[in-house]
Amino acid sequence: MAYNDFDEVVFSPGIPLRGTTGGPSFNTSVLTTQSGKEYRQQNWKFSRGSWDLGGRTLREVETQEIVAFFQARGGMARGFRFKDFSDYKDNGNGRIGRVGNNNVMASTIDGSTFYNMFKQYNSAGQLYYRRIYKPVNNKIIVKKGGVLVPIGMGAGQCQIDYTTGIVRLTPIxxxxxxxxxxxxxxxxxxxxxxxxxxxxxxxxxxxxxxxxxxxxxxxxxxxxxxxxxxxxxxxxxxxxxxxxxxxDDKGGQALTWEGEFDVPVRFNTDKIDFYFTEIVKYTNAPSAEVFCDLQTLPIVELKL
Structure with missing residues (x-):
């Protein structure tokens, strides 16, 4: 099995994600001197997300869906898509540019035809660019100089690879x-x-x-x-x-995008822990329903 095996499937659209915990994290070393001064070393230039899908009670159909999804991924072996509802879209501030040293080198047309998608975060003038690898099909629009670029193969159009986040402008x-x-x-x-x-x-x-x-x-x-x-x-x-x-042309116009994206992740465990809570027999139902508590099910972002 290859190190980068990935399934273009979202976890798990039929299961409510209320109660999921997690978000982005960095890795920073902090050295505190005897005088109390700090020296900080940012070990990760880019954040990495992690979440825990556990801590919830599941109905039987939900339990079966999670088990099937986990089995099909082989535990930690295969990656998949995850929608982080705390950060899953851009409303028009997304940038399209080239990658250099894992960051945006240029966000305007420079003659090339292949560009990468980034989400730009701006806080008090401090900019952070996040590479978007998994845009959502039919949920993305691209603009050149503020003008909509149609999706297609014709002149003046563009194509989006929804598995990589690469945008291709139709070449001249x-x-x-x-x-x-x-x-x-x-x-x-x-x-x-x-x-x-x-x-x-x-x-x-x-x-x-x-x-x-x-x-x-x-x-x-x-x-x-x-x-x-x-x-x-x-x-x-x-x-x-x-x-x-x-x-493509060298017009120097800004390329932007807006829409939704997923996060590439994998399970961060090879084992699911269920706690069987109760068996309920409904009136006139042919069989009882088993409720389970999902104790913990951690996932972690893949750095592609």
Missing amino acids: KRLHIQSIAKDDQGTITTDTAHSLTDGERVGLNVPSVPELHQRSFSIKVQNATKFTIYENTTDYSNYTGDGYAEQ
Whole structure:
């Protein structure tokens, strides 16, 4: 089983989540001197959420649903989606930009076609950007310069990968890639002259090389049909001829989004603890119903 096995299913829409505890957390080391002064070291640049779904009484149908969901995930083995109702949407302040050092490098169109979704948090001018990996299908709208960008494959439209949070703008330039060299610079050769210039950005649409697929690069021109992406591709997957280098316009307009998102999580235990509370026999019912207390069921956010 792969380390990143993930099921695109939400836990668990039929079960009320009242009583769930948890939220985001950081990891900070605090050293206090004898004089009382503090020195703080932020060990995690980005928060990680954790929750406990236990502490509730379940009806029999709810118990069966949780058991089935837990069994299908193999305990901690497989990830899934979770809707954290304390923070599950953005009302128009969401940013779409490129990733650099796990943060937003640019939130305007720079010529690439592939961008990432972020939620921006602003408190007294202190900004924090959270990468959104699991947007909710049919719950997202994208705007360019404040104007709605339709979802689709046509000119002026965009596509959203709801499993990764990657937004692709339909390119105005699309160059078929002839080869991707396995070298320390990531040399790419196109079938035809590319007319690119040093420092321009391109998006790579190369499914056979997942290490490069749906990523954006600043390029260095080698000749009319060859450029490098400043990345060591020596040990990357073999290219099979299925890829394109893509460009959109360089208008510099802001890309934003609004809508709902889930959190990628896994169970943080391989065991469920139930406490059988009572058996109720209803009048005229064919069988009794068993009520169970779910003692604890912790989940933790996956850092993808």
